[in-house]
Amino acid sequence: MKKKREKSNRPNKRDSIYSMTFDELQQWLVDNGEPKFRATQIFEWLYQKRVEDFEDMTNLSKGLREKLKDSFKITTLETVVQQKSSDGRTMKFLFEMNDGYTIETVLMKHDYGYSVCVTSQVGCRIGCTFCASTLGGLKRQLESGEIVSQVLKVQRALDEQGERVSSIVLMGIGEPFDNYEEIMAFLRTINHDKGINIGARHITLSTSGIVPRIYDFANEKLQVNFAVSLHAVTNERRSKLMPVNKAFPLEKLLPSVKYYNETTGRRVTFEYGLMGGENDSVEEAQALAKLIKDYHLNIHVNLIPVNFVPERNYVRTERSQIFEFERTLKENGINVTIRREQGHDIDAACGQLRAKERKSETR
Ligand code: SAH
Numbered sequence: 001m002k003k004k005r006e007k008s009n010r011p012n013k014r015d016s017i018y019s020m021t022f023d024e025l026q027q028w029l030v031d032n033g034e035p036k037f038r039a040t041q042i043f044e045w046l047y048q049k050r051v052e053d054f055e056d057m058t059n060l061s062k063g064l065r066e067k068l069k070d071s072f073k074i075t076t077l078e079t080v081v082q083q084k085s086s087d088g089r090t091m092k093f094l095f096e097m098n099d100g101y102t103i104e105t106v107l108m109k110h111d112y113g114y115s116v117c118v119t120s121q122v123g124c125r126i127g128c129t130f131c132a133s134t135l136g137g138l139k140r141q142l143e144s145g146e147i148v149s150q151v152l153k154v155q156r157a158l159d160e161q162g163e164r165v166s167s168i169v170l171m172g173i174g175e176p177f178d179n180y181e182e183i184m185a186f187l188r189t190i191n192h193d194k195g196i197n198i199g200a201r202h203i204t205l206s207t208s209g210i211v212p213r214i215y216d217f218a219n220e221k222l223q224v225n226f227a228v229s230l231h232a233v234t235n236e237r238r239s240k241l242m243p244v245n246k247a248f249p250l251e252k253l254l255p256s257v258k259y260y261n262e263t264t265g266r267r268v269t270f271e272y273g274l275m276g277g278e279n280d281s282v283e284e285a286q287a288l289a290k291l292i293k294d295y296h297l298n299i300h301v302n303l304i305p306v307n308f309v310p311e312r313n314y315v316r317t318e319r320s321q322i323f324e325f326e327r328t329l330k331e332n333g334i335n336v337t338i339r340r341e342q343g344h345d346i347d348a349a350c351g352q353l354r355a356k357e358r359k360s361e362t363r
Pocket residue numbers: 128130131132170171172174175176206207208209227228229271273304305306307308309350351352
């Protein structure tokens with residue numbers, strides 16, 4: 001069941017070698033007359049020693065190095081900008097890809113270690129009305145290797161300080177479940193013990209609520225943390241904030257979350273962005289608690305004070321009101337936290353990342 005999707009709909013020709021999962025690389029080696037165990041060596045060079053040139057893979061034969069060079073690139077991202085927040089805890093990277101499109105990646109320092117927020121698509125077509133990432137629509141999908149590369153690029157920056165990326169959140173630009181196969185390949189590679197080896201429990205995937213993919217993802221039975229952006233407790237309000245709700249309204253979404261709870265035995269996080277006068281009343285907190293109980297869900301609620309996006313009109317809920325919302329959930333027996341914020345001064349906070357149109361600027 002778990003391996004069901006491996007290699008299914010993914011193209012055979014991969015631009016970056018980082019796009020090859022361990023199993024795909026083994027198959028490629030066999031197809032090219034090489035022993036399978038070379039996959040372990042190649043993974044170690046790529047992800048542990050982190051070389052960027054096939055020539056440096058000195059325990060491979062010259063012939064194999066040539067074949068690799070003919071078939072794949074290693075690096076497909078160029079760092080264009082690297083910015084640090086004033087408190088030094090957040091760094092934003094702007095990377096340019098082979099075709100000139102740029103993507104953003106954020107590194108955050110927490111008390112428990114370093115986490116990386118990766119981008120899953122160039123732009124986004126989900127259209128949430130409070131989010132900057134969707135403003136220019138979807139430009140193109142990312143290959144899994146372009147997502148893996150983001151982590152490696154950031155890890156290289158940390159190598160200089162002798163530090164290690166300890167967790168990953170799929171909460172940058174894009175909707176991971178609108179690029180499902182590549183995201184699954186990405187998860188396999190970063191989780192692989194010969195790869196970057198980040199434990200599944202240190203990885204969080206967040207979706208706007210593409211229901212069929214929630215069922216698929218539950219069936220993968222991965223141990224990764226799973227979050228759903230809820231943001232509203234009625235279809236009317238949610239459809240206004242998130243047009244995706246018209247296709248997948250609450251009566252479809254919530255049973256899929258229940259299925260996820262039951263199939264994986266894991267709790268799900270509801271992200272709830274508090275927007276002044278929109279969705280932040282005590283009645284809405286009560287309705288949220290009721291929804292969770294009515295559907296018998298195992299949920300942790302993460303309250304996000306909404307971040308300002310110049311093109312959008314939403315204002316932040318008052319501090320006292322945020323606490324009131326939190327208290328109401330707690331009183332109703334709901335597990336809840338308020339998200340700590342970082343990176344405002346470099347526009348690296350939730351919902352502030354945007355796909356830059358560098359491609360059209362440079363051509
Ligand atoms: N497409 C995925 C990942 C997106 S980003 C998803 O929708 O879940 C991660 C979180 O940031 C989501 O919960 C998203 O709704 C939230 N977000 C988007 N814009 C925001 C903003 N302006 N302020 C606060 N949170 C925002």
